[in-house]
Amino acid sequence: MIISNDEKLPIIKKKTDKLNPSITDFDKTFENNIRPKTFDSYIGQTNLKSMLKISIEAAKKRNVPLDHLLFYGPPGLGKTTLACVIANETSSEIKITSAPAIERPRDIIGILMSLKPGEVLFIDEIHRLNKVAEEILYPAMEDFFLDMNTGKGQSLKTLRVPIPKFTLIGATTKAGALSGPLRDRFGIVHRLEFYSKEELKQVIIRTAEILNISITDKGAEAVAMRSRGTPRIANRLVKRVSDYALVKSNGVVDEQIANKALDNLNIDKTGLDGTDRGLIKIIAEKYQGGPVGLETLAAALGEDSKTIEEVYEPYLLQEGYIQRTPRGRKITPYAVKMLNLNNSNVQQTLFE
Ligand code: ADE
Secondary structure (H helix, E strand, O other): OEEOOOOOOOOOOOOEOOOOOOOEHHHHHHHHHHOOOOOOOOOOOHHHHHHHHHHHHHHHHHOOOOOOEEEEOOOOOOHHHHHHHHHHHOOOEEEEEEHHHOOOHHHHHHHHHOOOOOOEEEEEOHHHOOHHHHHHHHHHHHHOEEEEEEOOHHHOEEEEEEOOOOEEEEEEOOHHHOOHHHHHOOOEEEEOOOOOHHHHHHHHHHHHHHOOOOEOHHHHHHHHHOOOOOHHHHHHHHHHHHHHHHHHOOOOEOHHHHHHHHHHOOOOOOOOOHHHHHHHHHHHHHOOOOOEOHHHHHHHHOOOHHHHHHHHHHHHHHOOOEEEEOOEEEEOHHHHHHOOOOOHHHHHHHHO
């Protein structure tokens, strides 16, 4: 797989990812170094992988590019990684961009015109693509043509310009925010799932090996327990616990060192961090357990509502700490128990 380094390709220049402020350019380089390149080295997402292997083989037999794919799910579960694996497994090049970087029609036209036959185009945060870019994309996805307007008024003509056959891989944390016509043009639409503790442990052991970090089985399990089902978080925590082990001990990450390092990072035994706990506690203490509207909650927490919805909530919903109701967010009796919330007001409203 070759990642194109096309200078004209709009890339995000910001230091941090808007929707996930904790991701820096450093993290992205670090992620690239440890990214698996093949299905064999890509851990987890078993159903999706076996489906993809079949689709890739069928496309090869038919001698056509792989159908366009849409991956959705919370951040950090490996959507970009999987796109790179697909490019590698189909011996294709890949261009990686993000919808907010595609501002003007000429940005998307430039990208589409620069594609090579069979190339993979990865557009992250595709739900943020503007209407004009989306409409340019439709005939490109469907028939591998660009409709270009020339002239004005009576002499206005639409030229159909052919482009090479390619595979678009779109990624989004919000499948519901995609327009119907765009969603319908993807042949394969698949949700990425949170990773099990065992899968995360394997990711951690693999990453530790690549980075030359000594970690015991139990040490890897302890990190996996607190990684919120997310390999990006697991990989980041491996580095942090390894730093701690190096400074405070002999450099080996065992269970005790891992737990001490993670306590030090304010990540509790269930993987919740300060913001997660803050969110639950605000619903409990300020709003008697809820329901409370997303915007009100965001203002109380001092966080962007999109970040709450797309980054924090999915794990809290999946683990059963909160519920979404038509009237807003509610915490569950499980959250009351796990966070030891001793508020009689809360208990009453939750069990009603
Ligand atoms: N690093 C990040 N995601 C991974 C995955 N799914 N498998 C292996 N290593 C990873």
